[in-house]
Amino acid sequence: MTQSRQSPQSPQSLLSLERATVRFDGRPVLDAVDLGVAEGEIVCVLGPSGSGKSTLLRAVAGLQPLDSGSLSLDGRDQARVPAHRRGVGLMFQDHQLFPQRDVDGNVAFGLRMHGFPRAEQDDRVRDLLELVGLPGAARRGVASLSGGEQQRVALARALAPRPRLLMLDEPLGQLDRSLRERLVVELRELFGRLGTTVLAVTHDQGEAFALADRVVVMRDGRIAQSGTPLEVWQRPVDEFVARFLGFDNVVAATVSGQVADTPWGKVPVPEGSAQGPCALLVRPAGVRVVAAGEGLRCTVAARTFRGTHVAVHLSTEGAPRLEAACALREAPEPGDEIGVVFDAAEVVVLRR
Ligand code: ADP
């Protein structure tokens, strides 16, 4: 597998963390994190609540000192550089707009702090509002805006001082699903057009995969996996990452040659798979429904419509449930007795 991991020492890294550690009450919340973000790259850190994502951003922003390790921007160590001198922008989780100010007052905030002349502030606010799809909204009160509009204002405010690194904490977390899916596409386009270097964090895998050039999966303050969205999606390294991505067909298995012994019987594995005891992931697309009497005997327990396919939940004696992805018209009915065979191309041997 080709990991596009950016070495922290790499000369083109804009941001580089080396063994960055933050402890609260003696407990490491960031635990020896090595992370590089290249100029123009969009990196998205994905992890469950409490895994240290916000702490990571606060450390980079200079709002949280490191207990050990180092952090540099453009190759310069930031230990003694205060937050307002780092040239990074942080959009907080709850976007924290100033409710008593209008849109202009919010977006121009950073520009005023940096002493930009009034005319330039006005120009830039107008351009930014256009950029985020809110032309002419400068005089509107923040309280009169919808959640999606507020999010756009927060983004414009973070972009206004042209930070060399833009950090986003759960940027779309508060919005409903359809708006989130639309905004994430717009954001990616926008950052691409501006050439913005972005470090975003989220617990939402859909958001991370849609936004990022590179996804970094975090667990308990450590990096569990880093790679392009495709790499991480196709080859999660371990059971934690696989389950976090929403895969449920994970069992203990033993690989010998090109076959794994599993509670679901013999399952073919890709050529070159690691041998011996492992955790095994079978993607739902690799669970093929065949006629009763062939393959593994299963009963259809439930079906869930997923838009493009049907997730079929199969129960089988003495083994965990299996999820199969079936075409809408071919999905068997609850109660049906069917057979199952496995497709090696959709099987991943995970690190134990
Ligand atoms: P995430 O953003 O991934 O949800 P956080 O970085 O906010 O995670 O928090 C990681 C862990 O650190 C959590 O267990 C949280 O309770 C703890 N934590 C965060 N900030 C503080 C703090 N200032 N003091 C003590 N514990 C904290």
Ligand code: MG
């Ligand atoms: Mg957080």
